[in-house]
Amino acid sequence: QQPVQSPQAVILREGEDAVINCSSSKALYSVHWYRQKHGEAPVFLMILLKGGEQKGHEKISASFNEKKQQSSLYLTASQLSYSGTYFCGTERGSGNTGKLIFGQGTTLQVKP
Amino acid sequence: DGGITQSPKYLFRKEGQNVTLSCEQNLNHDAMYWYRQDPGQGLRLIYYSQIVNDFQKGDIAEGYSVSREKKESFPLTVTSAQKNPTAFYLCASRDRVDQPQHFGDGTRLSIL
Numbered sequence: 544q545q546p547v548q549s550p551q552a553v554i555l556r557e558g559e560d561a562v563i564n565c566s567s568s569k570a571l572y573s574v575h576w577y578r579q580k581h582g583e584a585p586v587f588l589m590i591l592l593k594g595g596e597q598k599g600h601e602k603i604s605a606s607f608n609e610k611k612q613q614s615s616l617y618l619t620a621s622q623l624s625y626s627g628t629y630f631c632g633t634e635r636g637s638g639n640t641g642k643l644i645f646g647q648g649t650t651l652q653v654k655p
Numbered sequence: 656d657g658g659i660t661q662s663p664k665y666l667f668r669k670e671g672q673n674v675t676l677s678c679e680q681n682l683n684h685d686a687m688y689w690y691r692q693d694p695g696q697g698l699r700l701i702y703y704s705q706i707v708n709d710f711q712k713g714d715i716a717e718g719y720s721v722s723r724e725k726k727e728s729f730p731l732t733v734t735s736a737q738k739n740p741t742a743f744y745l746c747a748s749r750d751r752v753d754q755p756q757h758f759g760d761g762t763r764l765s766i767l
Contacts, residue, residue: 545697584745584758585698592753627745630697634752639747641686641705641752646699 544569546633548646555621555653563616563649565631574607574614575632577644578625585630588616621653657682661746667767668733668740676731676762678746687729688747688756691715698745704729717766733764741765 546567553561565574573592577585591607591614602619618625628650633644659680668674680687686705690698700713704723718737723729729748733740743763747756 573753584760587755587757590753590755601743632698632756641688641749642700642703642711643688643756644700644714645690647697 545648546631548629548631548649550649551647552650553652555651557623557653557655558620561618561621561651563618563629563631563651565614565616565646566611567610567633567635567647569633569635571607571609571633572636574605574633575635576605576614576616577630577632578627579630579648580627586647609654611651612625621651623653623655626651626653659746659748659757660757661744661762663762664760666762666764668764669767671735673732673742674736674740674764676733676744676746676764678729678731678759680727680729680746680748680757680759682748682750682757684750684757685724685726686749687723688749689713689719689721689729689731690745690747692743692745692761701731701744 546565549564575590576588579585593609604618607614628648630645631647632645662677688703689701692698695743699715701719702721704710707726707729745761749756
């Protein structure tokens with residue numbers, strides 16, 4: 544039931560781009576993306592509801608492919624502050640459970 | 656400022672002892688959640704509550720108990736039945752199903 548994230552880890556130089564994927568074998572109502580720095584609480588990035596919409600937040604955007612039950616997070620022109628672990632949280636069905644299942648995380652390291 | 660307050664930040668448990676982690680929110684959110692995070696792992700759902708006086712088990716509820724007597728409070732008790740309680744515990748709340756979860760700063764629990 545846990546969504547699968549790929550890759551598990553990625554190392555970038557400042558200014559490079561990255562894509563993190565989140566796949567589920569079940570029909571999804573929504574996908575949430577969070578970033579967590581070591582020892583801190585996860586910070587919300589964006590939420591995508593079923594319907595295949597794409598959202599953007601500064602140089603970070605995401606898409607949700609309802610047919611494939613897959614979401615992708617796009618990090619453009621990465622900055623040092625983008626380093627951390629990225630988690631997707633998925634919500635199934637009609638969304639009335641309020642229950643998120645998180646992936647295992649993707650560790651991103653941005654080097655100068 | 657509105658937010659979620661978890662206390663204590665660090666907690667040590669003796670063998671055979673029950674300990675209670677506090678979670679308070681002043682966001683007026685209906686839903687509240689407890690997650691457990693182990694080193695290098697994602698977030699696993701322990702319990703969640705969508706309304707006062709009601710809560711449901713998550714994926715790893717064994718050895719834990721909760722109560723939801725007030726809208727703003729959702730304490731988690733780690734009982735002696737939980738044999739491996741060492742982890743980072745995160746509390747979250749959410750307003751509606753199309754809204755993100757907001758996290759507290761977490762409690763780090765260790766065994767003495």
